[in-house]
Amino acid sequence: MSPQQDDTLPIRSRGVEDEMQSIPTKHPPTTRDAPERDASSASTTKPGGLGKDFSTVNFPSGDGGRPTRCAVMTGHGRAAVAVIDLRGPEATSCLNSLFRPARQRPYRPGQVRYGVWTGNGGDQAGESVVIVPIAGDHFEIHCHGGDAATDRIIADLASLGVQGAPAGPDSNWVGNDRWSQQASELLIRCVTDRTAAIAMDQVRGALSDWRKEMLQLLRSSPANATMVAEHSARIAAAGRIGQRLDRPxxxxxxxxxxxxxxxxxxxxxxxxxxxxxxxxxxxxxxxxxxxxxxxxxxxxxxxxxxxxxxxxxxxxxxxxxxxxxxxxxxxxxxxxxxxxxxxxxxxxxxxxxxxxxxxxxxxxxxxxxxxxxxxxxxxxxxxxxxxxxxxxxxxxxxLADLPPPGDPVPVSEDQTAWVTEVAALGDDPDAMMDRLSQPATR
Structure with a gap:
């Protein structure tokens, strides 16, 4: 697609671009046509990020003390596509300063904007990127993979006062935990948009969000333990698929x-x-x-x-x-x-x-x-x-255990084992609460 073409495209595969297909594989696959997924199936409510730590820099805050922040969501190293999460009160104004879309239109969740990242220098050539509006002041920036491209975008954002999200499981930045890191490492090894879409949901914190929801259910009533166990069993079964996303x-x-x-x-x-x-x-x-x-x-x-x-x-x-x-x-x-x-x-x-x-x-x-x-x-x-x-x-x-788009899917043996342990504790709400409070960290 060139900048002269229509840049308004529906989100496919929950924000992961088709360029994922270009990741080299040991055995180059042939392809039978797969059905398109429309924007209604896009999971746009699960943010996340694996950021570089700029916490030592004194960045200004946005309105009400809430900073505008960014984080690299995908793993380090060579890959077809990298994703940077940008959110906060100044996110839109930053994009207006650093990004030149093919057409000037309002950002709307469920659509993407293709254009050129010109940066602070107003580089007319720039880097071709895709902006994915998630919700309100929350965006994803999809660019070429590799540290060079992401470092430049992060640096441009930082020059405008955008704060990089500090890494670590205690961060308030959703997705900055070990589970999301494991999913991020898996994401760059996925060779199709469908498998990458599942991995991207986990990068955005699908499993972490589910854990918090189950804790709230148990705190509201220990009688919910049976329902939590049933949910856990279904998620554990999906781990068989999650652990195979990067392998045929x-x-x-x-x-x-x-x-x-x-x-x-x-x-x-x-x-x-x-x-x-x-x-x-x-x-x-x-x-x-x-x-x-x-x-x-x-x-x-x-x-x-x-x-x-x-x-x-x-x-x-x-x-x-x-x-x-x-x-x-x-x-x-x-x-x-x-x-x-x-x-x-x-x-x-x-x-x-x-x-x-x-x-x-x-x-x-x-x-x-x-x-x-x-x-x-x-x-x-x-x-x-x-x-x-x-x-x-x-x-x-x-794929008998394939869950709906956006659902939590364990992507490693330790995640699957942890969810399986939770599923086995339906008769012991206290033990289930303890296990949910201690996510897998092996």
Missing amino acids: WSVVLAGPPNVGKSSLINAIVGYDRSIIMDLPGTTRDVLDADTVVQGWPLRLRDTAGLHDAAESIERQGIERAVLAAGEADLIVIVTAPGNETLSQQASQALASLLDRVPILTVFNKADLANPSADVALRTVATSGQGVDELIDAILGRL
């Missing part, structure tokens, strides 16, 4: 030989990643294909056909397939006409995984014959028939 989900396609596992992967990613032939044993190693589906990174793993192999090389491929299945987030068992059952050895190996890895079954080559058993998912990989339904089923299994 591992989906292993397994099944008998020559059922079209490789063809299904090719159909999902949209290009020929796997070798396909009408011969059993064509795939003898685990082949990975990284893709992004509806905003979610997936690593699809093509494995050797599971059968009683005679050749040593084939047996090694099958062993690798079973090992990959044991490390997966989801196993998709693919069958086809004439190959609807697994060998006894393969069935036993997969049965041992049932208690820790979910399994989805799909009947491929459904144009050739009907399955002997009732199978809900039927596909024809070569024509694409049923592939979208398979994708929806995969995401449905992986």
Whole structure:
């Protein structure tokens, strides 16, 4: 977008710009189209910040002693996008002095303003930035990632008397706690706008705000402990998703030989990643294909056909397939006409995984014959028939615990463990109060 174009855009993904897609990854993903999220789903009420400490500088205050303050919300180091939080009575006047929008229009929450950060020197070239109005005198400044860009903006704001938010869990600046710091570090590793949006909500203090709300509920009545425990259990379950925001989900396609596992992967990613032939044993190693589906990174793993192999090389491929299945987030068992059952050895190996890895079954080559058993998912990989339904089923299994936008999501093991401990204390309001008062700090 150029400054001559319309700068009025709806917020997408709760303030995280699409430039997040440009973060380099070890396995460059392909992308299937994801639905847009409109401004109504933007979480604009959860501020936060990870600021550089300017507390030793004698800054003037705004009206009534309330200072105008800023803080870098994203982690340090190289990244596609950095976010600076700016709030206070002089925030709008500071932006008017340092930012030149493509069009002069009033700031309205739910819209963004594209333009150039000219700074105090009135630099006509300047830095291209996006201003996100959050509410009233509260804004986010989205700029290029890296310390150079953020340092310049912070310095320009400081020259106008804006106070940098001091870091630390005792700060009154919402989001300046360890939880928000963990989310900030995670944010710069997210590779899609959808995963980055969840991380950004946590940077803004979603989990910290929830903890305070639950404490208030318990203080109002110990009988609310049961409700707090139920909330905590749902949030703890979402930790499975929160801890995977910077890594693709591992989906292993397994099944008998020559059922079209490789063809299904090719159909999902949209290009020929796997070798396909009408011969059993064509795939003898685990082949990975990284893709992004509806905003979610997936690593699809093509494995050797599971059968009683005679050749040593084939047996090694099958062993690798079973090992990959044991490390997966989801196993998709693919069958086809004439190959609807697994060998006894393969069935036993997969049965041992049932208690820790979910399994989805799909009947491929459904144009050739009907399955002997009732199978809900039927596909024809070569024509694409049923592939979208398979994708929806995969995401449905992986994201069963996905909360609504803006909700708290644990993004680390210690956060998930802490919320799980709170959930287990529904019968002991006093112990629950103590645990809520002592957030995870490991």
